[in-house]
Amino acid sequence: MEIVNSRRHSYPISIVVFSVMTLIFAGCSTDSAEPGNNTGNGSNTQPAFDSGQINQSGSFSYTFEEVGTVEYYCSIHSPDMQGQVTVSSDAEVSERDTVLMENTQFNPAQITVAPSTEVVWINRDSFTHTVTQGNPSSGGNGGGGY
Ligand SMILES: [Cu+2]
Structure with a gap:
C-alpha cells in the first residue's frame, strides 16, 4: 500500500510541470495574436505588415x-x-x-x-x-x- 501511495505522489508533480508549460505556451500565443503582428521570422527585426484591402473610409x-x-x-x-x-x-x-x-x-x-x-x-x-x-x-x- 505504501509503495502505491508514493507512486501516486509523483503524479501531482508532473501535472504542475505540465501546467507551467501550458501557461508559458499560452502566453506566447497571446503575444503573437496581436493585430498587425505577423509571423516573427528571426532574420528581420521589423515584422512585415500587409493591411489587405482597405475600402473607402477604411x-x-x-x-x-x-x-x-x-x-x-x-x-x-x-x-x-x-x-x-x-x-x-x-x-x-x-x-x-x-x-x-x-x-x-x-x-x-x-x-x-x-x-x-x-x-x-x-x-x-x-x-x-x-x-x-x-x-x-x-x-x-x-x-x-x-
Ligand atoms: Cu491603391
Whole structure:
C-alpha cells in the first residue's frame, strides 16, 4: 500500500510541470495574436505588415517599434503608389501619425516618426487600396528609387 501511495505522489508533480508549460505556451500565443503582428521570422527585426484591402473610409494602423526605414506600397496601384516611414529616435515623440490615401497617392508619402509611434492610414478614395510592406520592384538592386 505504501509503495502505491508514493507512486501516486509523483503524479501531482508532473501535472504542475505540465501546467507551467501550458501557461508559458499560452502566453506566447497571446503575444503573437496581436493585430498587425505577423509571423516573427528571426532574420528581420521589423515584422512585415500587409493591411489587405482597405475600402473607402477604411483605415489600417501599424506601430513602428524599431529604428530604420520601412518602405511600403499599394499592391493594387504600384508602382505609382508608394510610401516610406522612417523611424528615428531623433524624431519628435508623438503617439500617432496619420497618412491619407487620396488620389491614388500616400499623403504624405514620406514621414519620420519616433520609435513606438502608431501610424494610421485612412483611405479617402472611393476605391480600394492596400498598405503592404516592401517595394514593388524588390528583386531589383535597391538602387535609386526614381
Ligand atoms: Cu491603391
